[in-house]
Amino acid sequence: MKFNETQSCHLGPEISPEQFIPEHFFLCLLQGSMKAYDGRENYSINPGDYCIARKNHLARYTKYKNEKAVFEKIVITFDEPFLRSFLEKHPISIGVFGTDNSFLFAEEDELIKNFIRSLAPYYNGNDQIDQTFADVKREELLLILLKNDPAFANVFFNFGIPEKINLEEFMNRNFRFNISMERFAFLTGRSLSTFKRDFQKTFGNNPASWLKKKRLDEAYFQISKQNKKPSDVYLEVGFEDLSHFSFAFKKEFGQTPSGIFLNK
Numbered sequence: 001m002k003f004n005e006t007q008s009c010h011l012g013p014e015i016s017p018e019q020f021i022p023e024h025f026f027l028c029l030l031q032g033s034m035k036a037y038d039g040r041e042n043y044s045i046n047p048g049d050y051c052i053a054r055k056n057h058l059a060r061y062t063k064y065k066n067e068k069a070v071f072e073k074i075v076i077t078f079d080e081p082f083l084r085s086f087l088e089k090h091p092i093s094i095g096v097f098g099t100d101n102s103f104l105f106a107e108e109d110e111l112i113k114n115f116i117r118s119l120a121p122y123y124n125g126n127d128q129i130d131q132t133f134a135d136v137k138r139e140e141l142l143l144i145l146l147k148n149d150p151a152f153a154n155v156f157f158n159f160g161i162p163e164k165i166n167l168e169e170f171m172n173r174n175f176r177f178n179i180s181m182e183r184f185a186f187l188t189g190r191s192l193s194t195f196k197r198d199f200q201k202t203f204g205n206n207p208a209s210w211l212k213k214k215r216l217d218e219a220y221f222q223i224s225k226q227n228k229k230p231s232d233v234y235l236e237v238g239f240e241d242l243s244h245f246s247f248a249f250k251k252e253f254g255q256t257p258s259g260i261f262l263n264k
Contacts, residue, residue: 009074009075009119010074010075010076010077011074011075011076011077011119011134011137011138012025012075012076012077012078012079012082012134012138013077013079014077015075015077018178018179018183019058019059019060019177019178019179020057020058020059020177020179020183020187021053021054021055021056021057021058021059021102022055022056023055023077023078023079023080024052024053024054024055024077024078024079024083024155024156025052025053025075025076025077025078026050026051026052026074026075026076026077026078026141026145027045027049027050027051027052027053027073027074027075028049028050028073028074028112028116029045029046029047029048029049029072029073030047030072030073030074031047031065031066031068031070031071031072032047032063032064032065032066032070032071032072032073033045033046033047033063033064033066034061034062034063034064035061035062035064036059036060036061036062036102036103037059037060038057038058038059038060038101038102038103039058039173039174039176039177040173041101041102041103043102043103045103047066048108049105050105050106050107050108050112051103051104051105051106052103052104052105052106052145052152052155053102053103054101054102054103054104054155055080056161056162056186056187057100057102058102058174058177058179058187059102059103060176060177060236074116074119076137076138076141078138078142078156080159082135082138083156083157083159084159086139086142087157090143092146092153092157093153094153094154094157094158095154096154097151097154097155097158098151104152104155106145106148106149106152107148107149109144109148111144111147111148112141112144112145112148115137115140115141115144118137119137142156161186161189162186162187162188162189163189164188164189164190165188165189167188167190167195167198167199167202168202168203170187170188171184171188171199171203171210174187175211175214175215175218175238176215176218176236176237176238177238178238178239178240181195181196181207181208184207195207211238212248213252215237215238215239216237216248216249216252216253218237219233219234219237219239219245219249219257220249220253220260222236222237223257223260223261224260224261227261228261229261230242230245230246230249230257230258230261233257234257245257246258
């Protein structure tokens with residue numbers, strides 16, 4: 001399938017750059033590829049794939065350009081105000097979706113392929129669809145997705161907030177994600193104060209200290225046992241800055257991460 005009728009573009013509110021998905025969005029990859037990880041599953045997204053990234057989930061993405069050094073995608077955000085407005089026009093009964101996967105893949109379909117092609121006349125050359133037609137095109141795509149898989153309604157129109165879940169299980173699975181304490185609290189179904197109180201009871205430590213130690217221990221394991229370079233590890237375990245990671249690592253273990261790597 002060729003997508004050369006259009007280019008990279010975005011339709012709807014911008015997506016947060018952090019490792020948290022605040023609104024559902026539809027992704028069509030045109031050129032290049034992506035790998036994503038949500039704490040449980042690894043996902044591969046290739047040219048021609050259509051997927052839905054789910055609101056209130058964690059995800060880390062790695063983008064790969066193709067052999068021509070090109071990476072192009074179409075992203076269409078289904079934010080809650082738009083979805084509520086859609087539901088008023090198209091009443092739908094809502095149930096429970098079968099999985100909690102962060103990425104849901106839609107089957108290749110002529111309606112979706114034709115929809116992608118139909119964006120070209122509205123593309124204004126600035127990574128955006130002409131705003132006059134933005135909601136019309138979003139509504140069209142959502143109708144197509146729901147026609148092809150009515151169960152998606154249970155994802156899009158679930159406006160509830162996360163319920164209180166097992167804190168120990170969640171944190172041990174997701175400590176590598178670099179998000180705020182407020183996000184961790186929200187995703188575990190707690191206020192920030194309750195999250196901190198429950199965290200102390202569960203782990204015998206405050207969240208910031210526990211996360212730092214957990215991430216450093218994971219980094220040490222990957223460098224010393226899995227032969228990974230420090231420059232390939234620090235982002236993966238939740239640090240933002242290599243120099244800060246190296247400083248914290250040396251303070252914890254008495255050696256720099258580079259020293260551990262070179263002296264294995």
